[in-house]
Amino acid sequence: QVQLVQSGAEVKKPGASVKVSCKASGYTFTSYYMHWVRQAPGQGLEWMAIINPSGGDTNYAQNFQGRVTMTRDTSTSTVYMELSSLRSEDTAVYYCARASQMATTSGPDYWGQGTLVTVSS
Amino acid sequence: SYELTQPPSVSVSPGQTARITCSGDALPKKYAYWYQQKSGQAPVLVIYEDSKRPSGIPERFSGSSSGTMATLTISGAQVGDEADYYCYSTDSSGYHVVFGGGTKLTVL
Numbered sequence A: 001q002v003q004l005v006q007s008g009a010e011v012k013k014p015g016a017s018v019k020v021s022c023k024a025s026g027y028t029f030t031s032y033y034m035h036w037v038r039q040a041p042g043q044g045l046e047w048m049a050i051i052n053p054s055g056g057d058t059n060y061a062q063n064f065q066g067r068v069t070m071t072r073d074t075s076t077s078t079v080y081m082e083l084s085s086l087r088s089e090d091t092a093v094y095y096c097a098r099a100s101q102m103a104t105t106s107g108p109d110y111w112g113q114g115t116l117v118t119v120s121s
Numbered sequence B: 001s002y003e004l005t006q007p008p009s010v011s012v013s014p015g016q017t018a019r020i021t022c023s024g025d026a027l028p029k030k031y032a033y034w035y036q037q038k039s040g041q042a043p044v045l046v047i048y049e050d051s052k053r054p055s056g057i058p059e060r061f062s063g064s065s066s067g068t069m070a071t072l073t074i075s076g077a078q079v080g081d082e083a084d085y086y087c088y089s090t091d092s093s094g095y096h097v098v099f100g101g102g103t104k105l106t107v108l
Helices: none
Strands: A001-007 A010-012 A017-024 A036-040 A045-051 A058-060 A068-073 A078-083 A092-100 A106-110 A113-118 B011-012 B018-023 B033-037 B044-047 B062-068 B069-074 B083-090 B097-099 B103-107
Touching: A001 A092, A001 A106, A010 B062, A017 A092, A017 A113, A036 A068, A045 A078, A045 A092, A045 B097, A058 A068, A068 B011, A092 B103, A106 B044, B011 B018, B018 B103, B044 B062, B069 B083, B069 B097
Parallel strands: A010 A113, B011 B103
Antiparallel strands: A001 A017, A017 A078, A036 A045, A036 A092, A045 A058, A068 A078, A092 A106, A092 A113, B018 B069, B033 B044, B033 B083, B062 B069, B083 B097, B083 B103
């Protein structure tokens, strides 16, 4: 069965960076794109980025351009999302989610459990 | 930037049909996906590619799309269907990905 297991909660100070991991299992890692989506407390879902685990090419939301970096390690079937220059508004639950097909336009079908990132001085 | 517009809330009585809409200029060309999110949980895919239902999703969930509007229909809504529902799609280039603002479904 498809599983996406994310790293644990993080507390960071403003201006710092955070790197969240997402380990995939139960399917061929390089055959499906991977999304990152976040949700601030009491707010809706916000799409951040997508990566092609095969080639490593990425597409980032305009809101995060220059601050977010997605990478992958095919040897461990793990995707990483790093967000820099953190501010209090970045406090949110961050989800990785597998795209339903090998296309950047395909919505997610399986989601990780979420990682809470808290930014506080 | 591209936007998908959903009503903030929809309310129905148990057993009635709930319809949640999602409006976007590129929907005539791009698929819509629908997600259910219950409090404190990760989202769950309930409809993909406008109208297809993943395995394990009850038949009372259906989707359609016409022109610039996609619709999620829950026939015979149950109290257990209370949740936030989000649509997902992209602009016509496929480059800008967005979620709708979400609709809170109340069944009482």
